[in-house]
Amino acid sequence: MAPPANRRSGFSRRAQYSTFFQYTAGVLGAVVGLGLLVVSMVNPNAFSALRGAASDLTESPAQATAGGRRAGKDFMAEIGGFFLSGREHARLERELAEAKVRIARAQATETENRRLKQLLDLREDDGRPVAYARLVSSTGASTRRFATLGAGTDKGVVKGMPVRSPMGLVGRVLEVGMSSARVLLITDTESIVPVRRARDGVPAFAQGHGDGTIRIRLVNLGLNPLRKGDVMVTSGSGGLYRPGTPLAVITELLRDGAMARVLSNPSDTDYVVVERAWAPPPPPPPAEPAPGSE
Amino acid sequence: MPLLSGNDTVVKQRINRKPSRTIAGGVPWLTVMLGSLAPGWVLIASAPVLPPLGFLMFIAWRQLRPGLMPMWAGLPLGLFDDLFSGSPFGTAVLLWSLSTIVLDHVETRLPWRNFLTEWLVAIGLIVAYIVLCLGVSNIAGACAPLNVIVPQIVISVIIYPLVGRFVALMDRLRLTPFVVMR
Numbered sequence: 335m336a337p338p339a340n341r342r343s344g345f346s347r348r349a350q351y352s353t354f355f356q357y358t359a360g361v362l363g364a365v366v367g368l369g370l371l372v373v374s375m376v377n378p379n380a381f382s383a384l385r386g387a388a389s390d391l392t393e394s395p396a397q398a399t400a401g402g403r404r405a406g407k408d409f410m411a412e413i414g415g416f417f418l419s420g421r422e423h424a425r426l427e428r429e430l431a432e433a434k435v436r437i438a439r440a441q442a443t444e445t446e447n448r449r450l451k452q453l454l455d456l457r458e459d460d461g462r463p464v465a466y467a468r469l470v471s472s473t474g475a476s477t478r479r480f481a482t483l484g485a486g487t488d489k490g491v492v493k494g495m496p497v498r499s500p501m502g503l504v505g506r507v508l509e510v511g512m513s514s515a516r517v518l519l520i521t522d523t524e525s526i527v528p529v530r531r532a533r534d535g536v537p538a539f540a541q542g543h544g545d546g547t548i549r550i551r552l553v554n555l556g557l558n559p560l561r562k563g564d565v566m567v568t569s570g571s572g573g574l575y576r577p578g579t580p581l582a583v584i585t586e587l588l589r590d591g592a593m594a595r596v597l598s599n600p601s602d603t604d605y606v607v608v609e610r611a612w613a614p615p616p617p618p619p620p621a622e623p624a625p626g627s628e
Numbered sequence: 629m630p631l632l633s634g635n636d637t638v639v640k641q642r643i644n645r646k647p648s649r650t651i652a653g654g655v656p657w658l659t660v661m662l663g664s665l666a667p668g669w670v671l672i673a674s675a676p677v678l679p680p681l682g683f684l685m686f687i688a689w690r691q692l693r694p695g696l697m698p699m700w701a702g703l704p705l706g707l708f709d710d711l712f713s714g715s716p717f718g719t720a721v722l723l724w725s726l727s728t729i730v731l732d733h734v735e736t737r738l739p740w741r742n743f744l745t746e747w748l749v750a751i752g753l754i755v756a757y758i759v760l761c762l763g764v765s766n767i768a769g770a771c772a773p774l775n776v777i778v779p780q781i782v783i784s785v786i787i788y789p790l791v792g793r794f795v796a797l798m799d800r801l802r803l804t805p806f807v808v809m810r
Contacts, residue, residue, distance in 0.1 A: 363725035370718025473714025544772030
């Protein structure tokens with residue numbers, strides 16, 4: 335390709351000045367960017383209102399693309415299902431027969447649980463969801479893992495609420511706009527969730543690794559009790575996440591923990607549930623000293 | 629005859645027309661902004677796999693038409709990108725402005741260009757941009773390792789010529805004469 339037009343300004347004052355101001359404006363842009371960056375690092379919430387307004391404005395096209403995404407996935411699933419339907423049907427019938435027996439047993443356990451809780455005078459907190467909404471967009475080109483939720487203050491979403499899908503925990507609400515909210519996904523490196531092993535309650539922390547997997551860090555160091563295939567669920571310690579929400583399956587063991595795969599892949603979930611932030615029950619009052627013991 | 633008459637209609641469409649001033653000026657800005665929005669809509673990604681399309685478009689426009697967007701174009705376009713990219717606010721403003729200056733400098737040094745040199749220059753800018761974005765968000769609180777962005781870099785580098793083709797198409801569209809002159 336030929337070189338662009340001659341850039342030399344020559345003796346023309348006007349040309350010299352315009353070149354100079356062009357470069358000055360370019361450098362000024364970089365300086366402004368540096369200033370904004372410093373402000374946003376010192377105070378990460380400084381521009382949350384601006385971001386909220388922007389995601390509110392682009393929410394309707396994002397909803398449309400989310401619908402398109404869903405339709406595309408359904409189409410592929412239907413083609414796949416055509417080939418696999420016979421085998422799937424047989425498997426599902428077998429599983430259904432097993433599940434019917436299990437559900438009867440579970441109902442019995444649940445009744446007994448309720449009776450025992452009544453005996454102990456424990457109260458069930460309100461576990462009803464706040465809103466059902468779609469994850470409409472995400473930051474696919476960034477190393478941070480945020481998603482935009484198609485519900486905001488109009489549906490009662492408040493900062494800090496956990497977000498889950500039927501499969502498991504998805505993340506928590508970070509910023510709320512009028513009709514959209516920003517969700518920090520559990521695969522982000524800044525997200526740390528207290529978890530325990532579903533089977534026996536080995537405590538650990540689940541931190542995002544940035545590439546779609548999760549790093550499990552054990553609280554008790556020493557012998558690593560984890561095994562491949564263990565399911566980690568939220569433990570609810572510290573509040574926020576309701577205990578018992580499934581989170582990840584361990585795929586690879588490390589010296590002081592494990593790598594795990596997320597159970598509810600956000601790209602497969604259509605609708606998610608926003609729950610109320612969970613607060614741990616207050617500790618029981620201290621036992622009163624027997625009169626006359628002092 | 630249909631061929632000739634077809635040509636005739638093209639001539640009839642083109643003659644006494646000029647490109648619209650708003651479209652000629654606005655298309656580059658619009659495509660870059662659309663490029664900033666698009667990666668978020670494609671899928672709910674659980675890893676950084678999509679190319680930063682806004683930045684790729686920006687570079688492609690600057691390489692195709694160096695003087696079309698002013699030197700300060702990185703400021704408003706970067707601001708728009710920052711609203712949706714997920715990096716700390718200001719990252720794109722800083723890096724897009726810097727890349728404009730760097731690209732301008734390279735162009736004065738390498739006046740004669742071809743496909744390969746343009747791609748190589750763009751590869752340098754893309755790799756630097758993605759790595760610096762990771763660095764900035766790591767300083768701001770994240771702690772993602774470097775190997776997370778390798779797929780994204782590879783995809784961005786490979787997709788860049790396609791983005792260049794798209795930008796060239798948009799450039800033709802931009803300069804299509806259809807407004808009737810008086």
